[in-house]
Amino acid sequence: MEKTVMPMTRRLAGFIAGYNAGGIPSVVYEHAKVAFLDWLGVTLGGKEDPLVKKLIAYSELMGGNEQATILGYGVKKSLEQAALINGSASHALDFDDTLEASLGHPSVTLFPSLLALAEWQGRSGIDFLTAYVIGLKAAAVIGACAGLPHYMSGSHATATIGHLASAAASARLLELDEQQTLFALGIAGTQAAGLKRVFGTMCKPLHAGRASQAGLTAALLAKEGFTSAEDILEGPHGFFAVLKGEVKEAVLESLGKTWDIEKLAQKYHASCHATHSPIEAAVWLVETHRIKARDLREIKVFVSQLALDAAGKLAPTSGLEGKFSIPYCVVNAILRRDTGMTAFTDEKVRDAEVAEYMKKVKLELDDGLGGLEARVVLVDNGGEEYVKTWDILKDIPDLETKKRKIGDKFSDLCRAVLGDTKTRKLRDQVVSLEKLDAMPRIIEQI
Amino acid sequence: MEKTVMPMTRRLAGFIAGYNAGGIPSVVYEHAKVAFLDWLGVTLGGKEDPLVKKLIAYSELMGGNEQATILGYGVKKSLEQAALINGSASHALDFDDTLEASLGHPSVTLFPSLLALAEWQGRSGIDFLTAYVIGLKAAAVIGACAGLPHYMSGSHATATIGHLASAAASARLLELDEQQTLFALGIAGTQAAGLKRVFGTMCKPLHAGRASQAGLTAALLAKEGFTSAEDILEGPHGFFAVLKGEVKEAVLESLGKTWDIEKLAQKYHASCHATHSPIEAAVWLVETHRIKARDLREIKVFVSQLALDAAGKLAPTSGLEGKFSIPYCVVNAILRRDTGMTAFTDEKVRDAEVAEYMKKVKLELDDGLGGLEARVVLVDNGGEEYVKTWDILKDIPDLETKKRKIGDKFSDLCRAVLGDTKTRKLRDQVVSLEKLDAMPRIIEQI
Known part of the structure; x- marks a missing residue:
């Protein structure tokens, strides 16, 4: 018998709608909680950005039902407004996570819609x-695929793929069936846009x-029978055809x-991503070889053209x-x-003192x-050389290290907004999020 | 002195924000009123489509301030909801206008945002x-450009260019300055999307x-200082680079x-656009040569592959x-x-009888x-041949013919929704729209 290969979008929809959650290993949930803690921190950290205030003002002009919380403001807006505002806030600092396979920052497009839906429907931590x-x-x-x-031609993949990813996640939380999920991907996919031109x-x-x-809206519309193409990714004149991919x-x-x-690569430094490999390599060297800063004669940092352009x-x-200066970032870290x-x-x-070291x-x-990627060469006063190469998107810390580092980063960001006590309580709650029976219990504190 | 050429997006923004309305010839306004009457008709005609009902249900789920009317429903929704719903309703029948230069249907992306803003701000007919x-x-x-x-690669230009066009029109009505208009184009341009995959x-x-x-939102955000790229069209990784154009x-x-x-080519027949040239040519022949239907022995219709695929x-x-059958459409017209x-x-x-003629x-x-394009050859019982070639996108009727035909089309579509009296009153008001001091006066009747 000939093997029939199911088209990509339908296979994806089948997985999204039909995959038995019991098959997801518990370690995956541990990683997911780290990602959520990280996202909460960067969202609260970004809440005062002028662009967030402008979006809030816009949402007030439009009005809407009070369905989902704007993090750090203690007010509720409509589901779609909350997804827009929280999502924009969480990317405002450019301090959020990166997944190389997704060509960008996935969590800032996933958590905002999911959090809004989970609050509105009173869903459990494990479903979320x-x-x-x-x-x-x-x-x-x-x-x-x-x-x-796709990325090099000019699409900001965080945005384009984010439309589809948010639709996928929202469809799962809303328990859409396979056909509805297919349409949700179609509705979101035909709206997928984002140009790198607007960086900065x-x-x-x-x-x-x-x-x-857009992903949240697509899933809600699909749930009510709104239709779209069934092969938005691979079909002729579809997502891959127009924006590249296969x-x-x-x-x-x-x-x-x-x-x-x-x-998933979280950021541990509040600076341009191109400064991260130099920072990690330098810190690794001084810690591993117990090198004292005052013993350093020279700090050589080799990077790619991309890194030089971005953080030179x-x-x-x-x-x-300072966020775009590799020399400052390395010296500050040491x-x-x-x-x-x-x-x-x-x-x-x-x-x-920093100026002297720079x-x-x-x-x-x-x-x-x-x-x-970066290579750091430290030369001490005796002329000895210590060399370390690092690639921040490949050298991902193990789970336990992530937990510790992201816990600290969260506390750093959250404390400034909510204070010590609430920050500690929130961190503890996220650590056991899979046991939480209703997401509103955690959201109402933020 | 060297001539400095200003970049495209800035030139466009300068025109949008700065062009003195006094320079617009009065005949242009005559055409604009015909376009508006046509848009009103097709919007009312499309109001019962299931997709419109689903969008209204979605808007009710989200809630919002009562700022702008949903045509034919006598209810108000937020500005952005009204633009979304009225815009979708007006394209539901696929009976709206086409502008070849814009690669699609311009009015269904322009009037919805403008009408919402004009109602909300109580703007005059001439400003609108x-x-x-x-x-x-x-x-x-x-x-x-x-x-x-752009179109052939898979982008639904009505959608992609529509984002920018709506931003341009909204920026003008909101009286944004050149810099704000530039940002409005940037905000809309980076969200410009729409895949031909979803046709049908x-x-x-x-x-x-x-x-x-999206255009309305972009203009409102730009008015409040939201920023974007200043060269969204021509810049590297911009609209033309990603979606083609120059x-x-x-x-x-x-x-x-x-x-x-x-x-601007309005549709005078409620059928697939590929049936329009055959209809026009056939009607022209029987009217010009005073041919009686019963005298016809043969009706030969020559069309392109595109037309055969679409309406064969x-x-x-x-x-x-019937809407996708050139034979039915031609016989029905005759x-x-x-x-x-x-x-x-x-x-x-x-x-x-129709079946006999087909x-x-x-x-x-x-x-x-x-x-x-199409060529129709009528052969009468005496063996005489009458030939006419027509191209619906090129053979645009003169203004007076448009007024008459669109007036009739509007009445046909509007009467079913609002009845005779209101239809007549509305038609009269649109005919002198440039004298109307406040758009809400007309909108409140619809």
């Missing part, structure tokens, strides 16, 4: 996490919020088998410029070890290094 | 029409509503000089199938002359004919 895990897998599969041609403007964070919102059988084979979530500022004069939000004040960047840094191009 | 004329010109210029590669589903009409909504100097030169609106049904058995909504009932399509029709491919 399951929908996230399924949505993340959908993002990884679509992203791996879209591939670099308020529209980049807006992309995350809009993707999350069906990859090997990628589809992974559905229900692997989960990708262990490859040699003499930053403000906190914001001297202070704290690379969170508080490391990027104007005062800390202009510090005299004279020892040599930042150089090495064409052999990939996108975010 | 001016914003439409400016938005239509923006659609024509962007469409002509995007060109066929509820998502096609949704495209019109979503484009209109700056064409000759097209830009037309800004403020020509208005394109006289090339030889033996339609329902009203819906026998009954009425090609509006009422010509497409099951009963009329299955009529015995046996005389020979539908054939002629590769020399363009997309919607």
